[in-house]
Amino acid sequence: MKPLLFALLAAALAVPAEARLSAPEQHITQIVEQERDRTIGLLEKLVNQNSGSLNLAGVEAVGVMMRAELEPLGFEVRWIPMAETGRAGHIVATHKGNGKGKRLLLIGHLDTVFEPDSPFQRFVRKGDKAEGPGAGDDKGGMVVMVSALRAMKAAGTLKDADIEIVLTGDEEDSGNPLEIARRDLVAAGKRADVALDFEGLSQENGLDMGSIARRSSNSWEVKASGKTGHSSGIFSASSGYGAIYELTRILDAFRTELPEQNLTFNVGLIAGGATAETDAGGIRAAATGKNNIIPAIAIARGDFRTLSEEQTERVRTRMTAIVARHLPGTGAEITFGTDGYPAMAPTAGNRALLDRLNAVNRDLGLKEMGALDPLKRGAGDISFVARDVDGLVGLGTASAGDHAPGETVDLLSIDRQAKRAAILMTRLSREPRP
Missing domain, CATH: 3.40.630.10 (Zn peptidases)
Structure with a gap:
């Protein structure tokens, strides 16, 4: 057989x-x-x-x-x-x-x-x-x-x-x-x-x-604020840290605290100074400032990509919490775009x-x-x-x-x-x- x-x-x-x-x-x-x-x-x-x-x-x-x-x-x-x-x-x-x-x-x-x-x-x-x-x-x-x-x-x-x-x-x-x-x-x-x-x-x-x-595609924008004034007062109790240091703190915390499997996040545009603004499309920025002026505003825009809607919501929550930990004399807020892909x-x-x-x-x-x-x-x-x-x-x-x-x-x-x-x-x- x-x-x-x-x-x-x-x-x-x-x-x-x-x-x-x-x-x-x-x-x-x-x-x-x-x-x-x-x-x-x-x-x-x-x-x-x-x-x-x-x-x-x-x-x-x-x-x-x-x-x-x-x-x-x-x-x-x-x-x-x-x-x-x-x-x-x-x-x-x-x-x-x-x-x-x-x-x-x-x-x-x-x-x-x-x-x-x-x-x-x-x-x-x-x-x-x-x-x-x-x-x-x-x-x-x-x-x-x-x-x-x-x-x-x-x-x-x-x-x-x-x-x-x-x-x-x-x-x-x-x-x-x-x-x-x-x-x-x-x-x-x-x-x-x-x-x-x-x-x-x-x-x-x-x-x-x-x-x-x-993966998804989600946009975000962080606007940081600070007390403007002469640079000799930077880091003092009365002047605080200024907007650019606050924004820098936030972005570095994103870099060190957010990473997890299947997540990527990017900063695509940044501007800061005595004045700063982005255009209506969010793809161009303009800023003014001087070496001896504490910056009053700083703006960053970017994206993040996830593999599930649960991960998207988790990352948004963590980013919001990071933004809320302000340096002395500063403030910041994060907004998320409504034009993202799930x-x-x-x-x-x-x-x-x-x-x-x-x-x-x-x-x-x-x-x-x-x-x-x-x-x-x-x-x-x-x-x-x-x-x-x-x-x-x-x-x-x-x-x-x-x-x-x-x-x-x-x-x-x-x-x-x-x-x-x-x-x-x-x-x-x-x-x-x-």
Whole structure:
């Protein structure tokens, strides 16, 4: 019997990966490959339309292009204007399936960090790679999404799938107030059973990685005050320590007392003197003062990033307590911005989704994907729905140099990611709703 068992085992191991795919899933992989040139052509078209977050007409033009791709696939597409937030708007597209399977939310964004005055404006192909503004982040992600959906349509697995797509127009520079800017995304998250984020694929040592968590992004500002006067009186009971020493005490206490796992915090802007102020956007500061005048005011602005909302609240409490320990003759207060991104914690549900994706990888003959350290990934739109739905990040393209001239997308990653996404969505859409 042993030789027979060994023979059966050898035969099983010799079965090609695609034989473990269903017939529709095999069709999906074929369609993705057949439409490679069409998909890259769409990427070029999207990249060559500038859609910096503040280029409202450009963002809307990319929205029109995406509407033209999604409507023929059976999606009802709406443009949600966002004039009240100072931004262009969002695409919300809905595909109604049979109402039985899990409801999927697909997330991407129309805008880029490159405004019309950037010298980096055009798509340039260089073999299996291409440079261009937003080629990876997130126009590459949007073409992966379209390629996957086209393949599902051709293979017959899209017709029964309940899918909602939200493509925000201000992910790189969100509009205010944030509760309005992300209102439609949050509502979509409450309707969904699974959220899939089509931002870039992370890699380590040449291996594709899965992302089950994203850290938050929170802003803060500290204003310290002191008694102004001649510098000869500094540190005295009557004059106190001045605003700059008070601010220095606070920032150094942040440095020594706040550190904990998965937390980072930064001081991005500082000013102090006899007078000091920041502009309305909080990105420029002006100050006046003299060597022999005790400073009356000092201002610092920065951010901090956490892995859970519980950690966010804990850090805010600790920062507030540090600020309250004033040096003699000084005062200070801290305020926290309302424009922050929440955290996406690494939940058991998110890990289970990565397990499902790795089942797809095995069936495709691809290597399994480990979970990326969340310290290596910034904040993103999926975090706004993380409290309501399990999610997975990084279904877009592999790229390098994002957010800088020379941003480069790996064109070979489009096929790989589209196959993964289409098969994962096919399988999830056939699972019963919770």
